[in-house]
Amino acid sequence: MEGFLNSVHDLEFTVVETFQNSDGTRVCSLWELTGRNNGILGLEPDGRAVHLTGTAVWDVHHDGTLLRNRVERNAFELHQRLTNS
16 A cells, blocks of 8 residues: 555545445445556656546445455556556
8 A cells, every 4th residue: 555655646535425335334435536646557657647536345344344345446547548648
């Protein structure tokens, strides 16, 4: 995680929306991350704008501990934008 955080300068993380099922054992969050490229996705740091969106889904045990975490993000699109323009 530290490596990822170091790869984006001026990182801002915004939760767009979060919702859960009735007993709180499944939680979903839509999020957005912005900042400047400092080596994200293994690319050369160039300070260009980074805009990443994603969805995280958590399975939560009844005592509140995390069982599983799955994240989907638009990393391919970000990589394409940073390498093709």
